[in-house]
Amino acid sequence: MSQLSTHYVDKYYNVIFQSSDKSDDVIKVPDDRIADFLALLQASSWDVKYIHSSGFNDYLKGEYGLADYQFSEAQLNALDQFSTTWSRNNAARYMLNPTMVNALRMGWGEALSQWTNPELVATGLSAGILGLQGLARGTAKGGGKASFKGAKYSDKVLRQMNKADDIYHAFPKSVDGYATKFGQWSTKIGADGKIYQWLEMPGSYGGKTGTFEFIKDANDLINHRFFNIP
Incomplete structure (x- = not known):
């Protein structure tokens, strides 16, 4: 029961x-x-x-x-x-x-x-x-988008996305769209004591399997866009 x-x-x-x-x-x-x-x-x-x-x-x-x-x-x-x-x-x-x-x-x-x-x-x-x-x-389609709407990439993330040989950061931008639909949102406290929104989605890229990670701060700035390979 x-x-x-x-x-x-x-x-x-x-x-x-x-x-x-x-x-x-x-x-x-x-x-x-x-x-x-x-x-x-x-x-x-x-x-x-x-x-x-x-x-x-x-x-x-x-x-x-x-x-x-x-x-x-x-x-x-x-x-x-x-x-x-x-x-x-x-x-x-x-x-x-x-x-x-x-x-x-x-x-x-x-x-x-x-x-x-x-x-x-x-x-x-x-x-x-x-x-x-x-x-x-x-x-289900709208849930993730509502959390990601209005978010912008930081200058650091944009530079990393433009490095074609960087498998950890330069994965296709289309992945971001799939993550907003099928990924898991969570709220975590950073080492600086501030609140951050995490978006994570398991997947494969470049022959590797891992987790696509996105971290957004309170100002809707994405300063972490990373393919985490175990």
Whole structure:
């Protein structure tokens, strides 16, 4: 039986944290408070029950307030069809930010939760993804673009893109478009303590397999465009 969770998101509705406090509220953490929020979670990580308690989460709701976007009754009914808290949270993640990566995560989450039933596993991936497309916030195609819209490359990145023999930086610009559609967005704290948006997409180029990485700062400047080969 799945359990209700409060979903903490950034301004792009990327999920930062999900607590099992028996609530389905969506809380948007302001950009200037994400670092403090992550630090609070880390400092409280020794007491898991406290982090997932209604008292702790009610306090944070009072601090940040509810996001403009909340799950509808139809969405909550759909989420209740998922068999575990893990798969339910993956479905909620997809509804909030419907990228292809989140769709696949949702499908695999439900399929693996039902691994004892081969028939459910076989249908879980396609049914999970297709069944919720009409209930997601926007569309999978639009989710990434909304986060990337208006971004510009820094002078450093433009110089690197013009070095034809640089496999790590001079990959085709068309990759950027695919990444906005199918990549995974996340919010991370840089070594300088500032908030950055990461966009990552696995792929291949030049006979190598790795991850295409993009990092955007608060001024919508992309200063990191890199093909990370393990």
